[in-house]
Each structure stands twice: as structure tokens, then as C-alpha cells.
Amino acid sequence: MESFWIYFLLLIAVMAGWILGRLSAPRSFAKDRATNDMFADYFVGLNYLLNDEPDEAIDTFIKALETNNDTVETHLALGALLRRRGKVDKAIKVHQALLARPGLDKAFTDSTRLQLSIDYISAGLLDRAERLLKEILSEGSNAKWEALRHLITIYQREKEWGKAIDCSTQLLTNNNHKRDSEFRAAAAHYCCELAEQNLSSAQNSKAKDEIKRAFAFDRKNVRASLLLARIEQRLGNFKSAIKELVRIRTNNPEFISQVLGPLAECYEQIHNMPEYEKLLTNTLPDEPDVSVVLALSDLVKNRAGDEAAIEFLNDYLTRKPSLTGLVELLKLQIPRTDAVVSSNLSLLQQMVDRLVRKNPAYQCNHCGYESRSLYWLCPSCQKWDRIKPILEAGGA
Numbered sequence: 001m002e003s004f005w006i007y008f009l010l011l012i013a014v015m016a017g018w019i020l021g022r023l024s025a026p027r028s029f030a031k032d033r034a035t036n037d038m039f040a041d042y043f044v045g046l047n048y049l050l051n052d053e054p055d056e057a058i059d060t061f062i063k064a065l066e067t068n069n070d071t072v073e074t075h076l077a078l079g080a081l082l083r084r085r086g087k088v089d090k091a092i093k094v095h096q097a098l099l100a101r102p103g104l105d106k107a108f109t110d111s112t113r114l115q116l117s118i119d120y121i122s123a124g125l126l127d128r129a130e131r132l133l134k135e136i137l138s139e140g141s142n143a144k145w146e147a148l149r150h151l152i153t154i155y156q157r158e159k160e161w162g163k164a165i166d167c168s169t170q171l172l173t174n175n176n177h178k179r180d181s182e183f184r185a186a187a188a189h190y191c192c193e194l195a196e197q198n199l200s201s202a203q204n205s206k207a208k209d210e211i212k213r214a215f216a217f218d219r220k221n222v223r224a225s226l227l228l229a230r231i232e233q234r235l236g237n238f239k240s241a242i243k244e245l246v247r248i249r250t251n252n253p254e255f256i257s258q259v260l261g262p263l264a265e266c267y268e269q270i271h272n273m274p275e276y277e278k279l280l281t282n283t284l285p286d287e288p289d290v291s292v293v294l295a296l297s298d299l300v301k302n303r304a305g306d307e308a309a310i311e312f313l314n315d316y317l318t319r320k321p322s323l324t325g326l327v328e329l330l331k332l333q334i335p336r337t338d339a340v341v342s343s344n345l346s347l348l349q350q351m352v353d354r355l356v357r358k359n360p361a362y363q364c365n366h367c368g369y370e371s372r373s374l375y376w377l378c379p380s381c382q383k384w385d386r387i388k389p390i391l392e393a394g395g396a
Contacts, residue, residue, distance in 0.1 A: 072098065072108045079115055083122055092119045110136060110143035117150055126154050145174050152186070156382075161190040165213070172217075181218075185385045188218035189376055195227050204231050220251045222258070222385075223376050229262055238266040249283065254388050256283070257291040258374070264295070273299065289391050290322045297328060306332050327353050362387050 079094040095116040099109070113132055120129035129150065136147040148171040155164035168187035172178050191214035198207035208231055214224040225248045232241035245259040245266070260280075267276035277299045283292055293316050301309035313329045316322075330349035334342050360370035365388055367381035378386050 072104070072112075076111060076115055079119070083119055088119055088123045092116065092123065095119060106141070110141055114143060114146050114150070117147075121150065121153060126158060130154050145171065145177070152183075156186070156190070159193070161193045164190045165194075168217070182384070184217045185221065188214040188221040188224060189384050191217065192221070192223045192227060192376070195224075199227070199231070204235060207231055222248055222252045222255050226258060226262075229259075233262060233266060238269045242266045246279070254289075254391065256289050257389055260291055260295045277303075289389070290320075290324045293322075293325055294328055301332070306336070323352055323356050327356060359390075361390060363390050364388075 075094055075098045079091040079098075082088070082094065083091040095112050098104070098112045099116065104112070113136055117129040117132045117136075120126070120132065133147040133151050133154075137144050137151070148167045152164050152167045152171070155161070155167065165187060168183060168190065171183060172180075172187070177183055191210045195207040195210035195214070198204075198210060207227070211224050211228045211231070214221055218224070225244050229241040229244040229248075232238070232244065242263065245263050248259050249256055263279070264276060267273055277296065280292055280296045280299070284296065293313070297309050297313050300312050310329065310332050313325060313332070317325050317329060327349060330345055330352070334345045334349065337345060357372075361372050362374050363370045364378045364381060364383070364386045366383045366386040367378060369378055369380035369387070370390075371379075371387070374389070375387050377384050
């Protein structure tokens with residue numbers, strides 16, 4: 001029934017648009033006859049709807065709708081609705097028929113080509129969409145900005161990062177888009193993708209060039225900073241790597257768990273673990289992520305033994321209970337108990353550990369997608385930089 005009412009309302013809108021166009025036009029016998037024919041077709045279409053045959057109804061409506069500048073927007077609305085309802089082939093048919101009509105205003109031609117390109121993208125016909133969008137781009141009309149947006153979508157899907165960067169650079173010259181944080185973040189990630197490719201083939205210099213481009217788009221990009229730190233660490237520039245990792249800790253504290261491992265490795269390489277411990281201690285009051293507590297616990301254990309680490313964890317968990325912290329505390333306490341208690345604690349530790357591992361570690365703040373792994377591009381909503389670590393603080 002839902003589909004019936006959607007198409008019925010669309011039918012009313014189509015007829016209203018057509019009638020308004022006719023009322024503003026001179027009358028003639030031929031036009032009156034055309035009007036009668038059109039209404040006959042609409043009643044045939046309505047009959048199809050009543051018999052739950054929406055495809056036949058759509059074909060009839062398309063045939064009945066006369067195309068002129070007064071009904072183009074109705075055609076576009078019909079095509080967009082069909083696409084949203086999953087009938088992409090029908091949407092393509094509507095927009096192609098509209099483009100085939102002679103004498104269409106330039107603005108409507110651009111709108112129709114843009115809609116048709118979206119149809120092609122939805123249908124997976126990316127090469128057709130690309131050709132159509134490039135055609136719009138070459139003409140230099142105002143529609144080129146929308147064309148660039150859709151081209152970026154295509155190149156992102158096809159992982160053609162260089163082309164995506166070129167289109168993003170052009171788009172960001174437009175005053176309406178130059179400060180758009182989403183476009184800037186996406187462009188920075190395209191550069192990071194190229195940097196990752198260069199790193200995989202040990203081309204550190206080229207990778208650094210791509211990271212510089214990424215920072216030109218978005219200086220606070222976490223991924224770019226992590227990649228730069230990895231390169232500096234690979235080259236033995238441990239102090240430079242630490243500087244970049246600390247920048248993440250300052251600008252994006254929610255990603256502290258991503259920098260602790262590399263930070264520990266860098267401080268160990270320069271034989272300055274006390275400075276690392278000082279950094280963590282200073283971070284602890286402001287940072288709710290339990291990963292900081294676990295890193296500090298490990299340092300305390302190595303420096304002062306298990307008893308000191310147990311006391312440290314006990315003190316923290318008393319103030320801020322945490323399942324992850326409890327698992328670590330049990331690991332430290334089990335070897336210090338008798339056989340019976342140790343067996344029971346081991347069972348408890350395994351149960352809590354399984355419970356912790358089932359919980360998602362990351363969540364998209366746009367669509368709610370959850371996962372155990374970090375994705376820079378959300379697999380669900382296809383948004384960049386929306387997945388963040390789920391912080392375990394003040395209880396689990």
C-alpha cells in the first residue's frame with residue numbers, strides 16, 4: 001500500500017504540473033484533444049496502480065507526460081523518486097527520454113544530465129557517469145561544481161586517488177566549498193591512500209610528499225600524522241616521530257590509544273622511558289581512555305614490580321571501574337594466589353576477557369556503525385573521519 005500512495009501522490013503532482021502549464025498556454029482544438037488523450041492515459045495508469053502493477057503504471061505515466069519547460073521538474077522528480085525506490089532502470093529511462101527532447105533549456109539540460117549521472121552511479125555504470133560528468137565539466141557552466149562532487153564519488157569508489165585529489169582541488173576553489181571540512185578531510189585521505197601505496201614499496205620520500213599534500217587539505221588529519229610518524233620512525237628520526245604523535249595526543253585526544261604503541265617504541269629507542277612515563281602521568285587526569293592506565297601499569301610493573309602495578313591498578317579501578325582494567329588486574333593477581341583461588345580467578349578473567357572482546361571498539365558518529373577495527377572510511381555510510389574509538393571511562 002505504501003508504494004501505491006507514493007505513486008498516487010506523484011500522479012496528482014504530475015497532473016497538476018501539466019495542467020498549470022496548459023493553463024498558461026494558448027488553447028486550441030489540437031491541444032484540447034491532447035489533453036483528453038493525456039487524461040485517458042492517466043486513468044489507465046491509475047487502474048494499473050489499483051491492480052498493484054506499479055511498473056506498468058510508471059510506463060503509462062511516462063508516456064502520458066508531455067515534456068516542455070513546465071513539466072521538466074516533474075520529470076526530474078519522478079526520476080529521482082524512482083531511483084530512491086530502487087527502480088534505477090526506470091529512472092534512467094525517464095532522464096534519457098527527457099534529454100532526447102529538443103529545445104530543452106540549458107539549465108534543465110544540466111539538471112537532467114546530473115540526475116542521469118547519479119542514476120548511472122547507482123546502477124554501477126561508472127564509466128557512463130564519468131563521461132557524462134566530464135562533458136558537463138568541459139562546458140564550464142555552474143553545473144560543473146555538482147559534476148565535480150559526483151566525479152569525486154566515482155574516483156573514490158574506483159580508488160583512483162590521484163583523480164579524486166585533482167577534482168577535490170578544483171572543487172575547493174569554489175567559495176561555497178573551500179571551507180567545507182568534509183571535502184577537505186576526504187581529500188587528505190586520498191593523499192594518505194597514495195602515501196600508503198608509496199610506503200608499501202619503500203618509497204619514503206614520495207610518501208612524505210603525499211602527507212604534505214594531505215596536511216595542506218587538513219592539518220589536523222590523524223591518519224596523516226600517524227603515517228608521518230611511521231616514516232620518521234622507519235628513518236630513525238625518533239624525536240620527530242614523537243613530536244608528530246604528541247601532536248595527535250593534543251589535537252585529537254580520543255585517538256590516544258593509537259599513539260601509545262609507537263610512542264613507547266620511540267622513547268625506548270632513545271633510551272628515555274622515564275620521559276614516556278611522565279607524559280602518560282600528565283595525560284592521565286585529562287584522558288578517560290583506559291589504554292593510558294594500562295600503559296602506565298605496564299611501566300610501573302617493569303620499574304617497580306607486580307605489587308606496585310597491582311596497587312596502581314587497584315587505586316584507579318576504585319575510582320573508575322573498567323572491565324578492561326579488571327582483566328589486567330586479574331592477570332597480575334592470579335600468579336600470587338593459591339591453586340584453588342587462582343583457578344577461580346582464571347575462570348573469571350577468561351569470562352570478563354571474552355565479554356570485553358565482544359564489545360565494539362569503534363563507532364561511526366554519523367550512522368552508528370560499530371566494529372572492532374578502525375576504519376578511516378565508514379563501510380556503512382561511506383563518510384571519512386566519522387569512526388572514533390569508544391572510550392571506556394568511569395565504568396563499563
